[in-house]
Amino acid sequence: MQQRRIFQFPLRAVVAGLLASLVVSSCSALAAHPEPLLSATIAPLPHTPAPTPTPTLTPTLSPTLAPTPIPNNLWIDLSGVSAHPDGALYSGDVLSFRIEAHNGGDTDLSRVPLIVDWGSGHATGEIPYLPRGGSGATDLTWVWDTGSLVGTQTITVTLDPDNTTGDPDPGNNVAVASVDLRAGRPAGEIDAQWQTITSACCEYHFVTHTAAARDITRITRTADDAIALVERRLGIEQKNRLTIYLIDRVLGHGGFASGQIVISYLDRNYAGGELEAVFRHEGTHILDQQVAKGERPSLLVEGFAVYVAGGHFKIEPLPERAASLLSMGAYIPLRDLANNFYPSQHETGYLEAGAFIDYLIERDGYDRFVELYGGMQREPGERDAALIDREMQAVYGIGLDAMQAEWRAHLRTLDAGDQRRDVAETIAFYDTLRRYQRALDPFAHFQNAWMPDIREAEERGRVADYVRHPRAPENVALETMLVAADEALLARDYDRVETLLQSVNAVLDANGVFTDPIAAQYLGVVRAALAAGYEPQRITVEGARAEVWATQSGGAALVRLDGSLQDGAWSVQ
Secondary structure (H helix, E strand, O other), X not given: OEEEEOOOOOOHHHHHOOOOOOOOOOOOOOOOOOOOOOOOEOOOOOOOOOOOOOOOOOOOOOOOOOOOOOOOOEEXXXXXXXXXXXXXXXXXXXXXXXXXXEEOOOOOEEEEEEEEEOOOOEEEEEEEEEOOOEEEEEEEEEEEEOXXXXXXXXXXXXXXXXXXXXXXXXXXXEEEXXXXXXXXXXXXXXXXXXXXXXXXXXXXXXXOOOHHHHOHHHHXXXXXXXXHHHHHHHOOOOOOOEEEEEEOOOOOOOEEEOOOEEEXXXXXXXXXXXXXXXXXXXXXXXXXXXXXXXXXXXXXXXXXXXXXXXXXXXXXXXXXXXXXXXXXXXXXXXXXHHHOOOOOOHHHHHHHHHHHHHHHHHHHOHHHHHHHHOOOOOOOOOOHHHHHHHXXXXXXXXXXXXXXXXXXXXXXXXXXXXXXXXXXXXXXXXXXXXHHHHHHOHHHOOOOOOOOOHHXXXXXXXXXXXXXXXXXXXXXXXXXXXXXXXXXXXXXXXXXXHHXXXXXXXXXXXXXXXXXXXXXXXXXXXXXXXXXXXXXXXXXXXXXXXXXXXXXXXXXXXXXXXXXXEOOEEEEO
């Protein structure tokens, strides 16, 4: 039996190892980027309450250990037990659990039962599929109403409690963990509730006291313009308003689309990107279903959305950026990309796909592409590359390989200009962002994202899963550095992008120790602001001075603070 405390701060991902991924298909996942609202410079009032204390990360270097033999039977590891919502847990929270299990045997398993017991109650579930030599996971959503409980609570997870699988060693099927429930709740959540408004294009759902609620007028104008553009480019009219959820938490790269669109919209939006682009891209994913009725390979789905949007994370020249990838040696052969789209390097895959669609449409027109995209039928066992190749031969008269050769020859004739540096820094930025997520915000990573059914959450009045996230000073410091790097990228200040990313990676290389001088400055500013009762959202550090845009507990109003460094210590006013 194994026991641990489920720490509600994210360094456990560095110390205990990364959680195995439960893959969540994401669209290009662009990110919304609120603009600061102007406000007078103010000093904290004497009675301003300090924010709820957040545990300080204590980085720990993992010792070098002899490899632990992997069990050759059904087993559960403590790193596969997590409690949600993310961040700190509070008395009165309705908790969910993600449980990951492993199968070291030589037989595939399905519907493996499990039970989570917390003393006064329990919840049951099952792992849908556990391949031999692999892992599987399941979510138990909103199963434990903690009521008035405060302090450390013990939970026990038992895999296959009745040994229906015939496991030869059920002793490693039990894990005991604990969660810490704090008294009180974050001020912004106490009376928070979902709100709904409509515009010409869309119906918006968001939580009160958030950046989305504050900026909803600007958001609706941007969305109306973006969706109107998508309609014009697709040559269709939407049949119904699109449903858009705006959440105060970064997930993946900032956006998901299925029956509805979910967009990260918050001030400290470290996923970057431009709001106009995210609405265009995600809107295309919904509206192009009127264009394509058959099979829709990911390469074409995501490429078409990038093409219609006019770029990936921002509006950009797709042919020149694809030419940059080719000249940099970063190009992924289309057959490989088609068969492994989402696992491929994200920015490369999306740019290539969008630029390839752009080439097809420039070559033979929009209608010819729609003929390909709108009527694809997969043969039994056919992979995406073979499907695209066969259908292209029918529509264009040449297959995928021949079309790729022709396209690559065209790309070599283009002058990429400064796009090559921009592409390289964009890839570096998002690789760093995902590295940060894996280490210190693991359930924001697109392959492991924690996002229970948002429609059901709204019906039940649940908000914590969509506004709460790790807020330790170290998280805030690294996230504000990523925000600053994204702003520098949009401003084409590539040297500053590199400097900031090197500092973020230095902290991650050191398992969370802020010995890097630039990162240490950001952390000092963050600690000073938190001590004064403010949560930094954006920070610009220039020597011994800092400009900070911050919010206070329970509100979304942005205020500007001026920071100064004296005698090695930061202060803000």
